[in-house]
Amino acid sequence: MPAGNLLDRIDDPSALRALDRSQLGQVAAELRAFVLDSVSRTGGHLSSNLGTVELAIALHFVFDTPRDRLVWDVGHQSYPHKILTGRRERMSSLRQFGGISGFPKRGESEYDSFGTAHSSTSISAALGMAVASRNKGENQGPGRRRHVAVIGDGALTAGMAFEAMNSAGVTPDIDLLVVLNDNDMSISPPVGALNRHLARLMSGQFYAKARDVGRAMLSRVPPVFELARRLEEHAKGMVVPAGTLFEEFGFNYVGPIDGHDFEALIPTLQNMRELRGPQFLHIVTRKGRGYKLAEADPVLYHGPGRFDPAEGIRKPAAPSRPTFTQVFGDWICDMAALDDRLVGITPAMREGSGLVEFERRFPQRYFDVGIAEQHAVTFAAGIACEGLKPVVAIYSTFLQRGYDQLIHDVALQNLPVMFALDRAGLVGADGATHAGMFDYAFLRCIPNMVVLAPSDENECRQMLYTAFMHEGPSAVRYPRGAGVGAEVQREFTAIPLGKAEFRRRGRKIAILAFGTMLAPALVAGEALDATVVNMRWVKPIDRALIAELAADHEAFVTVEEHVVMGGAGSAVAEAMAGDGIVLPLLQLGLSDRFIDHGEQSQLLRLEGLDADGIERSIRERFGALAAAPGPRLVAGGAGDRAA
Template sequence: MNQRPDTPLLDTVQYPADLRKLDKSQLKQFADELRAEMIDAVSTSGGHLGSGLGVVELTVAIHYVFDTPNDRLIWDVGHQCYPHKIITGRRDRIRTLRQGGGLSGFTKRAESEYDPFGAAHSSTSISAGVGFAVSNKLTGSDGRVIAVIGDGSMSAGLAYEAMNNAEQAGNRLIVILNDNDMSIAPPVGGLSHYLARLVSSDTYLKTRDFASRLFRRVSKRVHKTAAKAEEYARGMVTGGTLFEELGFYYVGPVDGHDVVTLVDILENVRDAEEGPILIHARTVKGKGYEPAENSADKYHGVAKFDVVSGEQKKSSGGPPSYTKVFANALIAEAKKDDKIVGITAAMPGGTGMDDFEKAFPDRMFDVGIAEQHGVCFAAGLAAQGHKPFVAIYSTFLQRAYDQVVHDVAIQNLPVRFAMDRAGLVGADGCTHAGSFDLAYLCTLPNFVVMAASDEAELTHMVHTMAEYDDGPIAVRYPRGAGTGVEIPAVPEKLEIGKGRIVKDGKTVALMCLGARMEECKKAADMLEAKGLSVTIADMRFAKPLDEALIRDLLSRHEVAVTIEEAAVGGFGAHVLTMASDDGLTDSGVKIRTMRLPDVFQDQDAPAKQYEEAGLTAPDIVETVLTALQRNDVSVEEGQIA
């Protein structure tokens, strides 16, 4: 059992106003205590570890210098915000992270006034920051906005779109680039610290402004030449030319773990008339906890772990994850077909594409946090005759919807989409739930959309995608382990738009799309115990619908229930539309749709999320009995007890 760390300084701080009462000389000790508290908290709750450890000193310095929450602090993505939560009034709840009723693993407006902008997807902080800063400008407020963005998030075009317009925000906007991996600039050293202090100091800025005004009076050409000379001189030393070209005054690189230097620099830029300003801070992911420093990927997101050894709680084994099944199936297909290539957007481990890369290093492309580019890149590959598999979480594919429509669907290009984490995702909550892909893909002409009910079906579907060249095709599958079915050694090519009967009955038809199949089987057992005869259909395809199978099921059952782990507008809605168009709703069959509720569900244990969503076996039974207007049924079919 881990012993709580000794935190005498941290114990005196509940809010940033308390932090500002400390002497600057105490901040290093405070940061060490904050880091120890975060490690201990995450060891009991699990969550994102390495990223938060890397910004402890940044968090302390920002809250020490700026008047938060009046000055607005915006964290990009948000998985590095645990230290921020601890010192903004939420320490007493920090061990409830990512649990039902507990703190979110990301920033969340409804949770605290210190979270002015919610996050979880990346690269939004600068755009939002410009919005906050311009609002302050329009209202005459002198509040500052600090946007902290990681180097990985800078790979998304949205960050540059925002920076290109940030000049409107003036000196009310300060962007901090948390650089913990990408080699944007030379290593940090004493000279870099000196230069950063110098170029951020009031003396330097005033001298620079005076010289600028003087040169403007003497000669526009001289002024421009001098400005360019200064810009490129600093750019060669510090790597800031790109940011200067986008309208930022660049400061850095600085040591993101030297809290006193950070405070000095932040105090300078806080009071500067120059702006917007970008501070380039070099940090170490996992800083201060050796296991996390030595294995940044492994300790990015962690299960509960032992603080002393760093050993994470291991799973109890069981069936492979759907992600692993997908990766293995794709590797098997790629061995037979050298036209297959893999694409992911900064999630090779999460999507299983790291395994594909090991097998085919020249045929796997990680485009970074750039889903739009990833999809359009895939469209180009497909147009040239390759077979791109784009493996992206369902929730992140939303970011590339314009490319899905215009660059893939309209051109009818055979891009293959593997949508991991389809449906509810437990501790990551609503920002990562794959709730909407059926609604946003099934509405598009030319698309084929499949959902895997188990690991064997996913294997068949990957093979079907590899063989399909008539247009875009997608498969959705959930997070977590499979059901334990045997995975076929030789996969089957599925007939497009054809489902299958899993169990045949007479009174109730359960039309399942995707991974709620096990709950459908349990519900069928419960209904048959009440004397009702049940058909279970694995529909396989949300688009095109198996219209012949649907007509058959609706024509010979009293009740038909569609079940899907997706928002309204997906499979059930399309079945209802088809039934209405064909006049099948007039035949007396009672059609009911079961889907995710029209709310953004907060994080919780998966079982509790499904109960809240009403997608468990008892919910299916209740839906059927309510449709039949029966509270119970005797063993003899059709006789009300």
């Protein structure tokens, strides 16, 4: 192939496989430059993708994708894969409404074998595919189907990954390769020529056949076989200490090798492609590879917005309004200074959850447990058993992964564990996999649990204090980004349990708003001359206020940034039914579908949850009541319960 831009000629992996191996270095350089330029224009994940350029090229060069299944764990590192599999021209639409996803997605490409975005699922999924291929007879002959899971060292901290390896090690006749992309683990010894040579040796057919023949012969003499097995294990362990762990799971361990060196990657992958049974390849890469600013600060460049690659990420100007995450970060430091029982816990989301300053100021009371949400919840329960007050800072979408522990280990024992649920509601560019659309429903059905939903920044701070002081399990759920700009009061004020507040006095129609839906509900209420209530509590719901409203209103409307089924509106409907209140009820919330990526404001508008959408829905449902609003009445103050 003549010299020139090679990447532009690769519209699918078959074109990549048609290249000479000597050309892959040029492809890598062009691909890395394309990733940097593309992400700088759209925003997205950068450091991790720059670190997997050579790996993506090598996997598609060696394996017959998409027939051979390739599963990228989490998907933060899948941009090079997307570019090589026909989506180069669509990268300008990355994470934008109507564009391609920032994560692997089955409906987007046949090369995305499994949809990911939450971590540690790849080995389980690839093992399932390998078993299906075996049972369908696709694992025989020269064209047999292979299955590859690529998992990072962070994702490997989750118990699910070890559960999958434990299962794979005792599953016969499968073609499964797990590639550990190690870019942070301290257990990794230096890589170089010796390790490259050993990797080739251990992944080769001669070594594999000699080992299998030796095992077959020695198995007739069990004591000698056990001695030989241990000698092999310890011989490997002296060179690659990490390997013995994976060997114990039943995998053939190879590595570590340099994940940026094609002369190590390609021959090793070619050898391992021909081996049967569970295989484990340990590669070492560097986040941000090829872009010095990202190499120096991979955390800053993990998920940047748009920036100029020549200048790097500029320090943003001080925001005019704090984000809810920042409100939480300030609160937990202030609360910890007042109460030495407070302990902060996060499952590998220190920066995202706003705990950087807390870790700096209270290092002995800060615990990052890794990507292990189940452990995080039960760990918190154990701490609570001994009289301390744990605060689990966790995204709404990730608490789903610790649901059994939430019920069995926390709520059933009525332990005072507080959950600070960030990223509740729609999350914008991260899309359906990260949206916190279900927490009202899965939290409020649990006995002993209380659930609060702040409408603005100050209310968030006061609700965090209220929940922390509650002697039982509690959750405060708040969205991504900033609120309406409410002034945050430094002093703490507890919010009465289960008490809502009037925010506007109107007539005929009562709008019950939950969380940040209060702001658009107030605008709609003004246009309709409707009563607007800040419900504040999802559980317990303010049944007394609902009964009071029923006495002088003709219809109810609930508004929430949450799915309608099982949500806060459902709680209102249950309260009405329980108290014999028979009035029309319109429940506004998120649709019964997974909502893809896009700007948050755009998605809310499309869901009818902006002020215009709320007003329009009410007029369509209650035209006779809403068509001719009366004169505007004076809004009631906070806590005003007068008729």
